[in-house]
Amino acid sequence: MIRLITNAMGLEFKNPVLTASGTFGFGEEFSEIYDLSKLGGICSKGLTLRERQGNSGIRIWETPMGMINSIGLQNPGVDNFIKYELPRMKSYNTVIAVNLGGHCEEDYFEGIYKLNESDVDLIELNISCPNVKTGGMAFGVKSSVAYNIVSKVKRICKKPLMVKLSPNAESMSEMAIACEEAGADGISLINTIQAMAIDIKKRKPVFDNVYAGLSGPCVKPIALRMVHEAAKNVKIPICGLGGIMTTQDVIEFIMAGATLVQIGTANFIKPDAAIDIIDGLTEFMDREGIDSLDEIRGIV
Amino acid sequence: MIRLITNAMGLEFKNPVLTASGTFGFGEEFSEIYDLSKLGGICSKGLTLRERQGNSGIRIWETPMGMINSIGLQNPGVDNFIKYELPRMKSYNTVIAVNLGGHCEEDYFEGIYKLNESDVDLIELNISCPNVKTGGMAFGVKSSVAYNIVSKVKRICKKPLMVKLSPNAESMSEMAIACEEAGADGISLINTIQAMAIDIKKRKPVFDNVYAGLSGPCVKPIALRMVHEAAKNVKIPICGLGGIMTTQDVIEFIMAGATLVQIGTANFIKPDAAIDIIDGLTEFMDREGIDSLDEIRGIV
Amino acid sequence: MKVINSRIIENNLISNKIYKLKVEFAGSIIPGQFFMIKTLDNSFLLPRPISVHDFNQNELTFLYRTEGTGTTKISTMRENDLIQLFGPLGNGFDINELKCKTAIIGGGIGAAPLLYLSKVLGKNADVYLGYKNDVYMDDSFRKYAGNTVVCTEDGCIGEKGFVTDFIDYNNYDAVVTCGPEIMMNKIIESCREHNVKCFASLERRMACGMGVCLGCTVETKDGYKRACKDGPVFSADELRC
Amino acid sequence: MKVINSRIIENNLISNKIYKLKVEFAGSIIPGQFFMIKTLDNSFLLPRPISVHDFNQNELTFLYRTEGTGTTKISTMRENDLIQLFGPLGNGFDINELKCKTAIIGGGIGAAPLLYLSKVLGKNADVYLGYKNDVYMDDSFRKYAGNTVVCTEDGCIGEKGFVTDFIDYNNYDAVVTCGPEIMMNKIIESCREHNVKCFASLERRMACGMGVCLGCTVETKDGYKRACKDGPVFSADELRC
């Protein structure tokens, strides 16, 4: 297991496998299924400064080897998180990342100020949520806009800062470079891809918000390309995700240049998927005679 | 069947269902399976001015509910096409579209001059192929670049001109608008999405070209969103494609605003899929008591 | 709750489109709880929520209707095949609230989760089952319930009419229901009128089934709740309908 | 060629990971042709190319080894299930070129397409089968072939060694081969040395199987050809290896 220890962004992760924001709640439910200290880390459900109810109407839709969600950042807000969720999360004995979204610059700043004073290990700045009408993804499409918000956040942020990129960005390479130049300690990608579903009986969009976010195995080939593209363009560590279901998928992301990975939708498909994947990594290293994942990282 | 007749770009289509470029060759093989005159139209394999060998190495890779291809526009060139393929295609008694790619402006112009003098019904200008190193998709990413090439082509083109857009475009709405303003008679979308696969045993990308194009049911939710986005922004007719497998998929694209659709990867999965889909359209109209697809077009 | 690959003991068609699936399972289960079920192949992605129909001696029984891709695929599984189960999930019925005279009202396949409840409540609870025209599950209920009333819309079997026509709410202290929304709404309304406490088991599209994805929202008087974790059983008092 | 949903007559394990699939099919088939095969669910997307192993009286037989998702899924299909077939596809062997003394050389599962050929060629053709350690198909070949030589790498059954060690190319006017690339390359080389005409059946990843996608390229002296339509049988003279 020691072979899996991964250092990135000034933090030590027990292994490179984190669970992805919005697919793991705040960990409590999963702690009934397995020992969370086995994880490399946990990314919290996306938080906003203030509590949010989330979107009305249908929120989940299955697609061929994928799902579309329109949760709309339902969350208890930063204060409630720090008070009620974080203490329990810290007891899980793994790296705790807070996924922070925002509607405007001030929201991000205020959230950061509060989190600066908390026990959180890592901030994952969500500039990419496609499910909220204002802000959210708007920060994640144009690299100049992203550069602006990331550099401002970085100036005030006392925690390691990982920026979560949107696959809907105009250019993944430019976006990654912009975040690196703005001072991000790392980047994670991809968030969900903007998609749509139509209910032909009702002759209406399935989602009240019309567009929503696609995730799951169907997006993996796209996510892998984007991680590779980002990795070729920046030196900061990359946390790769998008459709990871198996250890083999993780290896692919690492070969494409990812330092860390996140498990998202797979947590729904097989709730102990992350543990299988971590176990599989050790087996893979044994089989291939590898002492450290550094030997294959970015090899492609 | 008369109810399915669709007029667009100055042409009459027997029905709104065409077969997509690169998935149907020049029709010959499929003519052994079914009567091609049943189709709304056929888009030829992507042509370039001069014959191309296409890419080396593996060209096909299966992914969850999708496939990645790296054919690299292997084709006989415009002259050979006009001489050897087009006469037979014209005998199929359906709308014949030529999919034309290019590496540089001059290639496109010369191709158009030759096709102007031919029997081709429609030109589908491919500014979006992700599988050739130079040109190809480069024209399809930035809307200003697309505007430039499309307006120049339009000036010399004597056939109806449909521009095939890339899902890798920076912004689908801006791209659609740029093509409309440049004078396109219609647009078709989406081409394949840039993706990647890694062979972890070889520790190498699967494709010699590293990145290649993703298609099939997995991309449908994304394609549908893009078609909807384009339809909300332009008045020219839209030909929607990307992952269509069933009549229900077609209805969704039409409700999202498509006038025509194309069947791509489905031709491989069930070679007579297009016929099933066309038959299904009639049944759908009967069931819903609809006289014309206009009643549902763009309803969402 | 746990994730296991469980062996199928039987998976048989028992009525039009209705299958009974029996699997091995050790653990304890509250009536009204459900499992997320998936085949081991990739013919569909999200597990499907299916309620516990019956449970005893390490045998867990589900009753499901084939609707779309997932349930149709599940119906092709055979004896000894393995199937992925995740559960038990959800709050289930609060038995303490039902130690009074209770009416259990099920509509169609919606009655599936009510059998195990009826078994636990015993003769104290009467059962009302409404069907379109195809009747199933009635014999199982008769074994446990006080009184069992069966009706069909066309009267082909049992009483003719909607199940809601045959209940005298004055006879009951509590009502439990699961079935089509329109039926449940009608029952909730009647219960409010008659001041009878009422519990309804709701259905929502689910991804995780365990409370983390926030995909299965139910609008309550306290804001959104999760059908999978705060439910699927809700007190009619909480519901906004 | 046609697309049909065909009824499965049998689909049985006949050796380690090797299945024999028999389906209903009416039509005519040239030895060496193949079908694109798919289950009717969506557990995988692209049909899988599988060669005709045998054909008679409306019964088409395939022999396949479970490799990954697709073949494993196909192996779970049972009698009377329907399966999607598209074919027959490919050029098949040119029987006229093989009306001389012919050696048929198969390696492992690669021998599958050679049985129907052997049946058509009859006693005029000898058969050489090489396996790692597990031998199958040998009895079927013995029925039709002139001489049948079986060998295994470890000698557990038949001769010990590689199949290529047991062929005297001087005895033959033509050689036909299908199996691992490294085996086929060696045979092609020997045939060139001995001036024996040689035909090899090649495998490539395929999407359409009918010549339209251009996904299955084979490098030949005349440039790229399509394994599915211009092949899968190629004359060694054309090949660049």
Ligand SMILES: Cc1cc2nc3c(=O)[nH]c(=O)nc-3n(C[C@H](O)[C@H](O)[C@H](O)COP(=O)(O)OP(=O)(O)OC[C@H]3O[C@@H](n4cnc5c(N)ncnc54)[C@H](O)[C@@H]3O)c2cc1C
């Ligand atoms: C808590 C709970 C318990 C249930 N118990 C039973 C039971 O005991 N017996 C039974 O027959 N059915 C039950 N259902 C309904 C059952 O889950 C759906 O019929 C099933 O998910 C449909 O899946 P499908 O693949 O056949 O249909 P598809 O339409 O192909 O499914 C597509 C997606 O929509 C979801 N979906 C479709 N219909 C429903 C629905 N009614 N409720 C929730 N999700 C849906 C599916 O889960 C899937 O994610 C229950 C639902 C819930 C929420």
Ligand SMILES: Cc1cc2nc3c(=O)[nH]c(=O)nc-3n(C[C@H](O)[C@H](O)[C@H](O)COP(=O)(O)OP(=O)(O)OC[C@H]3O[C@@H](n4cnc5c(N)ncnc54)[C@H](O)[C@@H]3O)c2cc1C
């Ligand atoms: C013309 C032809 C005839 C064949 N005849 C037979 C036969 O009679 N018996 C038999 O056992 N096998 C045969 N094969 C090989 C067989 O097609 C593959 O073993 C099978 O496609 C593997 O699919 P999978 O889903 O099990 O593996 P996966 O690895 O899951 O397949 C993933 C993808 O790669 C493709 N692929 C993987 N391996 C091969 C391969 N060796 N050749 C072509 N595509 C491959 C699959 O078709 C699929 O698209 C033949 C191949 C060709 C091209």
Ligand SMILES: Cc1cc2nc3c(=O)[nH]c(=O)nc-3n(C[C@H](O)[C@H](O)[C@H](O)COP(=O)(O)O)c2cc1C
């Ligand atoms: C139900 C759901 C909710 C999500 N919520 C968030 C969120 O709050 N913040 C965020 O950054 N990403 C969110 N995501 C995106 C995931 O973290 C992840 O980026 C995406 O799903 C791709 O990974 P996957 O394919 O492995 O799921 C959510 C995804 C799902 C499916």
Ligand SMILES: Cc1cc2nc3c(=O)[nH]c(=O)nc-3n(C[C@H](O)[C@H](O)[C@H](O)COP(=O)(O)O)c2cc1C
């Ligand atoms: C094997 C293959 C070859 C293709 N070749 C071309 C091409 O030459 N020109 C083009 O514009 N699109 C080409 N495409 C893209 C398709 O026309 C279509 O845009 C894409 O596959 C999405 O539709 P689908 O998901 O229905 O396949 C090709 C696609 C495939 C799968």
Ligand code: FES
């Ligand atoms: S299904 Fe995920 S929270 Fe209920």
Ligand code: FES
């Ligand atoms: S598989 Fe499509 S051309 Fe050969």
